[in-house]
Amino acid sequence: MAKHTTLKQGQLLKYIGKRWKNLNISSNPIIKFLGYDSNGFADVWVEYQGRLMLLALKDVELAM
Template sequence: MAKHTTLKRGQLLKYIGKRWKNLNISRDSFIKFLGYDGSGFADVWVEYQGRLLFLSLKEVELAV
């Protein structure tokens, strides 16, 4: 996703990044945007299945 895309709290996103060993996000699942990191808007805080995650903006896209 572009760095200057404006997201609103609660907006639904999809994870498009690489798989992590302890992170299993289905490509069909939605994650909820919580907010930007304070430095540069390149990273975001999201919620997935009750877990708080810190992801790069490059790893998410808008859910349609």
């Protein structure tokens, strides 16, 4: 996703990045946007299955 895309808290995103060890996100890739990290707005805070995660903005896209 482009850095200049404006997201709102609670907006649903789809994870398109690589798999992590011990994280089976491919079965349900929908995550909830919580906010931007202040480090150049290149990272986003999200919630996935009750877990808070910091992801690179390039690893998510808008969920349709």
